Amino acid sequence: xxxxxxxxxxxxxxxxxxxxxxTFSTKPTEQSAAAAVPQQQQQQQHDxxxxxxxxxxxxxxxxxxxxxxxxxxxxxxxNSIREKLERLDMLNRRxxxxxxxxxxxxxxxxxSSDPHAAGKTSRFVGICIHRERCGLRARFILRNVIDHQGIxxxxxxxxxxxxxxxxxRLEKRLDDSLFYLRDALPEFSTFDEHMEAETLEEGTPVPIxxxxxxxxxxxxxxxxxxxxxxxxxxxxxxxxxxHRKSSEKVQKPWEKYDLMxxxxxxxxxxxQKEIFAEVHTELHTLELQxxxxxxxxxxxxxxxxx
Amino acid sequence: xNQADVSKLMSQLRIAVRSNKRNLKNPDGPEGxxxxxxxxxxxxxxxxxxxxxxxxxxxxxxxxxxxxxxxIRHGDRHKATMELADYWLLEKQLVHKLFKVxxxxxxxxxxxxxxxxxxxxxxxxxxxxxxxxxxxxxxYPVLTQDNSQNRNLLHNVLLDEARKxxxxxxxxxxxxxxxxxxxxTPKPTVEKAxxx
Numbered sequence: 370x371x372x373x374x375x376x377x378x379x380x381x382x383x384x385x386x387x388x389x390x391x392t393f394s395t396k397p398t399e400q401s402a403a404a405a406v407p408q409q410q411q412q413q414q415h416d417x418x419x420x421x422x423x424x425x426x427x428x429x430x431x432x433x434x435x436x437x438x439x440x441x442x443x444x445x446x447x448n449s450i451r452e453k454l455e456r457l458d459m460l461n462r463r464x465x466x467x468x469x470x471x472x473x474x475x476x477x478x479x480x481s482s483d484p485h486a487a488g489k490t491s492r493f494v495g496i497c498i499h500r501e502r503c504g505l506r507a508r509f510i511l512r513n514v515i516d517h518q519g520i521x522x523x524x525x526x527x528x529x530x531x532x533x534x535x536x537x538r539l540e541k542r543l544d545d546s547l548f549y550l551r552d553a554l555p556e557f558s559t560f561d562e563h564m565e566a567e568t569l570e571e572g573t574p575v576p577i578x579x580x581x582x583x584x585x586x587x588x589x590x591x592x593x594x595x596x597x598x599x600x601x602x603x604x605x606x607x608x609x610x611x612h613r614k615s616s617e618k619v620q621k622p623w624e625k626y627d628l629m630x631x632x633x634x635x636x637x638x639x640x641q642k643e644i645f646a647e648v649h650t651e652l653h654t655l656e657l658q659x660x661x662x663x664x665x666x667x668x669x670x671x672x673x674x675x
Numbered sequence: 676x677n678q679a680d681v682s683k684l685m686s687q688l689r690i691a692v693r694s695n696k697r698n699l700k701n702p703d704g705p706e707g708x709x710x711x712x713x714x715x716x717x718x719x720x721x722x723x724x725x726x727x728x729x730x731x732x733x734x735x736x737x738x739x740x741x742x743x744x745x746x747i748r749h750g751d752r753h754k755a756t757m758e759l760a761d762y763w764l765l766e767k768q769l770v771h772k773l774f775k776v777x778x779x780x781x782x783x784x785x786x787x788x789x790x791x792x793x794x795x796x797x798x799x800x801x802x803x804x805x806x807x808x809x810x811x812x813x814x815y816p817v818l819t820q821d822n823s824q825n826r827n828l829l830h831n832v833l834l835d836e837a838r839k840x841x842x843x844x845x846x847x848x849x850x851x852x853x854x855x856x857x858x859x860t861p862k863p864t865v866e867k868a869x870x871x
Contacts, residue, residue: 432681432684433681436678436679436681437678439678439679439681440679441677441678441679442677442679442680443677443694444694445694500678501677501678502677502678503677503678503679507678621705621706623705623706623709626709626758626759626762626763627705627709628685628737628738628741628742628745628759629692629696629734629737629738629741630696631680631683631685632685632688632692632737632741633692633694633695633696634679634680635679635680635681635683635684635685636679637685637686637687637688638684638685638686638687639686639687640687641684
């Protein structure tokens with residue numbers, strides 16, 4: 370039998386070419402594990418035919434709608450327990466107040482408690498020019514021009530003093546942050562305080578406003594010519610040759626190929642799925658509730674004008 | 676507390692990733708660093724096993740892994756992935772190898788696509804650590820020691836014991852057989868002996 374077994378293993382080894390064989394191993398070897406996967410897939414296909422397995426389906430757009438649920442990708446600052454607790458706190462806050470979907474370029478109205486205001490609340494309408502930070506510290510900047518004076522207010526999204534966040538116009542702009550509105554003509558960041566909310570039909574993708582703003586002449590707050598802005602119309606008219614040369618010098622065209630840099634700036638897909646699977650059901654029920662409430666609110670008696 | 680970049684979606688690496696990059700010594704700055712790494716990634720895809728300094732191998736490994744995982748994820752019809760492959764593989768025939776050889780090979784893997792080993796450095800040579808970087812499933816003989824024949828491994832101990840028991844049983848049955856044979860024939864010889 371001894372001889373027989375040896376002969377057999379030899380035969381198997383010949384068949385498998387250079388694959389290593391470990392007799393009696395509880396753990397699958399790397400290659401056998403890799404080979405085992407297609408079998409599993411076949412099994413899954415069989416399963417799909419007979420009993421459909423239900424899984425939490427997280428929509429792909431969640432990472433754009435709720436970016437603050439994704440943690441900071443900086444490894445030194447990661448802490449899985451803190452992140453989880455923060456997510457719970459964020460959900461708790463979202464149960465109290467509606468924090469709608471919005472993007473940089475959307476026009477918002479934020480009502481917040483203010484001890485110095487007349488009715489103890491102040492309402493500010495403006496365009497969102499920047500979104501930053503994550504978790505409970507997520508914040509955004511609103512900008513408007515009031516009495517010929519540019520005003521910007523930084524709101525923390527999960528600040529308990531915020532009473533109401535309304536999206537008056539849901540849209541995106543061509544750039545990821547609109548700090549150049551500070552150097553643009555004031556009409557591009559002037560919005561009516563009594564603006565009515567515009568409704569989008571359900572299921573339509575968020576429109577991108579391809580408006581190009583007109584910058585005022587130098588001096589500017591930043592060197593906009595170096596930032597490859599798409600939403601600026603007249604930048605060329607203020608550039609001299611020295612500006613063009615210096616902006617060419619600081620360009621980094623290789624960064625779009627720097628895969629590891631991108632990897633270190635993102636949360637990998639598997640991790641995102643885990644995070645959103647955790648909060649998806651809660652967020653989804655909240656969304657449905659809000660929708661129902663909105664439908665109720667639509668049957669309000671029309672206002673008596675004049 | 677920065678927001679994670681959501682515009683790109685990448686699959687998780689199956690290797691340990693450092694929290695920050697190494698600046699490989701280079702007069703051309705970050706672009707030159709990437710050129711160095713492109714050369715390494717090209718060589719890795721071409722030769723499937725290369726020996727080089729540890730730091731450069733460790734940096735290049737992540738890029739090779741991501742290149743392969745992107746190729747698996749998007750396939751060769753995806754324009755951005757094709758551009759990536761065109762950038763990272765300096766020899767263009769290797770683009771075909773990436774999509775036609777490596778992608779089918781690694782499609783169903785649930786471990787990393789590359790392996791890295793520490794290699795000895797020659798004394799008194801340059802003091803940089805050396806390493807061997809290889810693609811999994813390459814045609815060369817394995818670098819790791821084959822410990823499956825180690826006498827002290829449990830399965831080998833059990834096999835040995837089984838063999839011993841088998842031998843013991845065989846000997847016992849042989850002895851029984853001999854005893855049975857001797858019981859049948861001995862009477863005449865004994866009688867003869869008594870006669871003498």
